[in-house]
Amino acid sequence: MKRRFVWDLPTRVFHWALLVLVGVSFTTGLMGGFNIMDYHMLSGYGILSLVIFRILWGLIGNYHARFTSFVKGPKTTIAYARQLLGKHQQPSTGHNPLGALSVLAILAVLLIQAGSGLFASDDILLEGPLVHLVSDRTSSQLTSIHETVPWIIAGLVLLHLAALAYHVIARGENLLLPMLTGWQKSASTDIKASNPWFRGLLAFGIVALAVYALVKYV
Numbered sequence: 001m002k003r004r005f006v007w008d009l010p011t012r013v014f015h016w017a018l019l020v021l022v023g024v025s026f027t028t029g030l031m032g033g034f035n036i037m038d039y040h041m042l043s044g045y046g047i048l049s050l051v052i053f054r055i056l057w058g059l060i061g062n063y064h065a066r067f068t069s070f071v072k073g074p075k076t077t078i079a080y081a082r083q084l085l086g087k088h089q090q091p092s093t094g095h096n097p098l099g100a101l102s103v104l105a106i107l108a109v110l111l112i113q114a115g116s117g118l119f120a121s122d123d124i125l126l127e128g129p130l131v132h133l134v135s136d137r138t139s140s141q142l143t144s145i146h147e148t149v150p151w152i153i154a155g156l157v158l159l160h161l162a163a164l165a166y167h168v169i170a171r172g173e174n175l176l177l178p179m180l181t182g183w184q185k186s187a188s189t190d191i192k193a194s195n196p197w198f199r200g201l202l203a204f205g206i207v208a209l210a211v212y213a214l215v216k217y218v
Helices: 009-031 034-060 074-083 097-117 136-169 176-181 197-217
Strands: 002-005 183-186
Touching: 009 034, 009 136, 009 176, 009 197, 034 097, 034 197, 074 097, 097 136, 176 183
Parallel strands: none
Antiparallel strands: 002 183
16 A cells, blocks of 8 residues: 555545535525525535536546546446455545445536526525526426425435445545545555646636626626
């Protein structure tokens, strides 16, 4: 086992920023109130920007951030799941095949949640910035989705935390520390991860400007 650089700065900032904004969105959504919901909408725009950025970063980020490095087929994923309880399985470098499913599921539901919020309306004081583009019926359906998906997100977060706890308690693997420092203990590999932070900053800036233009001018 060697200590290797795995997670680039953009990936780590994305992870912790998303955690904060999801917490803000969930809390403000439960609290309600006109002023509180202003923060709810802002955090929603932030989540939408982060999710779109992560999808883009999954294509142009460093090796371990790219989907091609950790999203595996059913055969590999099932084999990994069967071996997970084994004592001699080597820790994965970056996301493991089951972790990949968690990443994809969380990105998908957050995209649905943030996207549906753009068209949602409470029929009283608050409505999404794109509600004028759809019919009242469609807006009502998307509002219902927007009110339901947070509980799916909460379930996925709890599952994610349970997986982290399992790796710490049962396998002695701290998966949180690498997401803070970027460094992870792993088996020997020839792959050297880069840290393209400027590319990440540029990519997020473009995505954030696009989301701002979408909600402001469309």
